[in-house]
Amino acid sequence: MRQAQEDPYQRRSAQVYAAADRAGSGSVATPRPVLYDAVLLDRDGTLIEDVPYNGDPEKVRPVPGARAALDRLRAAGLRLAVVTNQSGLARGYFTGEQMRAVHARVEELLGRFDAWLICPHDDADGCDCRKPAPGMVYAAARELGTTASRCVLVGDIGRDVAAALAAGAAGVLVPTPVTRPEEIAAAGWVATDLPAAVAEILRRQQAVQPSAAPTEPVRTALVVRSDSAGDVLVTGPAIRAVAAGAQRVVLLCGPRGRAAADLLPGVDEIIEHPLPWIDPTPGPVDPEAMRSLTARLGAVGADQAVVFTSFHQSALPLALLLRMAGIDRIAAISDDYPGSLLDIRHRVPVGVPEPERALSLAAAAGHRLPDGDEPVLRLRRDAVPPRPADVGDPGYVVLHPGSDASSRACPPEVATRIVGALTDAGHRVLVTGGPDERAITARVAAAGGTDLGGRTDLAGLAAIVADASAVVVGNTGPAHLAAAAGVPVVSLFAPTVPFGQWGPYRVPTVRLGDAAAPCRDTRAASCPVPGHPCLSGIDPDEVVDALRTLAVSGGGGR
């Protein structure tokens, strides 16, 4: 299976000014931070005030608080690089010598950077380095001795965030008065200014790092994630963290998440039971079923329970059952007052990616991912079957138009046109869907793709996704299967929930769709707006361009 950090870019034409004596010279005694090794910073409008095509060191003005913020990052052991588009170089608005004088002045005012990445090209050059292309992010990561997914990029416009996402890095938008509203709407992570961005980077880094080991050793941990396949998949890193600190892990999941639970590393045993207060279409609470669940949970003999929930769910009803089952160490995220139901009541700000949100709860319960295990989604290799031979060689594009929630599904007519455009551009397209989506996949695939609707269960779909060049999909389970396989995603993301929390995690991604559509943050399961405008406006050529940005070429290669 493909690893998350595949890097299709050579350095090619990005100009790299590395401080090679610094890269790789970090402290060896401290454990590797869980999330980030490096922070990449846009220059104009982010570090210093934007003076168009500036070749004059005297005009360099840092943004307020920049020096202190950067020094906080340095003190935390993070490496720093500047990644900047400077098309004025190619256009002759300033010379290389003038630019170097400007950068010397920047370092005089803001301290030393470990690398400078500069794209001298214009949009018309079609280079791989000019943001929103991800080339400079890959090159910076390489210069700093790390990988793109262990970097976070801070910038002031949509191009910065898009370049970060396309490389699988995190992207923070720090808007200025010139940042367009649609760029702010599309960004998954927005900070008010550079010091606030830095504070949140450091907070997130710290939050997944336990301050202390569990007070008593954990023999059996009961972990819980009800809800659907995608929810279970994004909890995987946190479950691996618990598994690293416990001898045995028992997972309680719901029927809709069972197939995903079977794919997770670190799980020794699964208990499947619906929790009516979690399900979007809940059945009645049957006292007898609750008594039998409580007895089953008691029989687990867990000495710790960690209850993972989505931000709109309450862990407290289950915590009561766990108490009744005799479990006396319970950790969960709860904004509601838990009284004596929780031993560790954890709280998380909005906007944190779900995998990190769960990892931070695991950390609060005393667990962290072991060194060598990256905070990425992963699947058990032995749980994924061989890919069916008749789908052809690897290198195809998977288009998955459906979703459990129709508000997050790609409209069939749009998906049909996407298949046509991809086929015209030389891509082989496999159209996937569940047994109840056969009519849609047949209709969509008729535009030139291969219809695999109803052919696979979740594990079989994981096998097909793992050998894809890219997956084109809404905010639904297969996006997380792609992330788990390190396969780039073109995310047709309906904004019913925040992209920053639910976007494909730590995998090269291009986000499409109207992020400011009226369904934004409604959590609606079926689209509340006539015409499903957030996704119906996607131009199929945007998908073709997105694949190019992700270095996925037509004709089967990548």
Ligand SMILES: [Zn+2]
């Ligand atoms: Zn360039």
